[in-house]
Amino acid sequence: MADPIIKIRNLHKWYSGVHALKGVSLDIQPNEALGLVGDNGAGKSTLINILSGIQQADEGEITIDGEKVNFRNPRDAMDRGIETIYQYNSMVPTMSIARNMFIGREPLKASFMGVGIMDRKRMAEESVQAIADVDLHLRSPDALVGELSGGQRQGVAIARAMHFKSKVMILDEPTNHLAVKETQKVIGFVQSLKELGITAIFISHNIHHVFECCDRIVAMARGEVVLDRRTEETNMEEIHSAL
Ligand SMILES: Nc1ncnc2c1ncn2[C@@H]1O[C@H](COP(=O)(O)OP(=O)(O)OP(=O)(O)O)[C@@H](O)[C@H]1O
Numbered sequence: 001m002a003d004p005i006i007k008i009r010n011l012h013k014w015y016s017g018v019h020a021l022k023g024v025s026l027d028i029q030p031n032e033a034l035g036l037v038g039d040n041g042a043g044k045s046t047l048i049n050i051l052s053g054i055q056q057a058d059e060g061e062i063t064i065d066g067e068k069v070n071f072r073n074p075r076d077a078m079d080r081g082i083e084t085i086y087q088y089n090s091m092v093p094t095m096s097i098a099r100n101m102f103i104g105r106e107p108l109k110a111s112f113m114g115v116g117i118m119d120r121k122r123m124a125e126e127s128v129q130a131i132a133d134v135d136l137h138l139r140s141p142d143a144l145v146g147e148l149s150g151g152q153r154q155g156v157a158i159a160r161a162m163h164f165k166s167k168v169m170i171l172d173e174p175t176n177h178l179a180v181k182e183t184q185k186v187i188g189f190v191q192s193l194k195e196l197g198i199t200a201i202f203i204s205h206n207i208h209h210v211f212e213c214c215d216r217i218v219a220m221a222r223g224e225v226v227l228d229r230r231t232e233e234t235n236m237e238e239i240h241s242a243l
């Protein structure tokens with residue numbers, strides 16, 4: 001097996017009274033699609049929020065490509081190739097495709113009294129290219145993301161990941177009920193990431209969906225990893241009884 005792209009060791013997180021992560025350790029292999037399951041409050045979002053720089057661990061260690069990291073914010077994680085998609089709010093619907101492509105990483109053409117001026121021309125050109133590169137056909141980089149279908153938005157997210165050479169894509173599914181069609185798109189999305197060589201971490205409440213698109217399933221309960229299996233070596237009953 002290859003060296004893990006991400007090594008998580010003995011991660012702890014407390015929220016005042018709540019011990020949300022109780023020493024979580026996990027290795028994630030390159031180009032693996034990992035499904036993370038568990039009941040409400042199991043600690044899934046806390047774990048991936050730490051991995052994507054949104055929150056900081058109280059104890060423990062994360063290594064990316066063999067190097068210890070300490071993400072202070074999402075930008076730090078993005079710089080190390082970790083991109084997080086919150087399915088419906090990872091993009092700003094009232095902003096253009098080009099702006100969304102570069103969110104948090106806007107190229108600057110000059111700075112005036114310490115305030116950078118965005119290079120809109122470059123963002124437009126590069127986003128047209130990035131979108132063409134993933135075979136997505138959209139009218140214009142100036143179109144608003146709010147006018148795109150769910151599938152097209154995910155296409156933009158893929159284009160963004162490819163353009164910035166993201167190595168890991170984290171998808172934290174909303175807990176509310178998605179339409180069947182939308183859910184199938186998410187599953188297709190995880191599969192396409194794998195084809196592109198991008199490591200995917202897919203959090204879902206629906207274990208069936210995880211079975212459909214993940215190579216490996218990790219279950220969490222009460223802040224701990226309670227099961228870690230190759231998809232073909234486990235089944236629904238085993239996962240349910242672990243939770
Ligand atoms: N910002 C916060 N402040 C205080 N407690 C929190 C905070 N975020 C999470 N928690 C607590 O930490 C525990 C783990 O929550 P977390 O959001 O990681 O669970 P989850 O597995 O993502 O659940 P869900 O499936 O409902 O999204 C829960 O007990 C939760 O109440």
Ligand SMILES: [Mg+2]
Nearest residue numbers: 044045046172
């Ligand atoms: Mg959550």
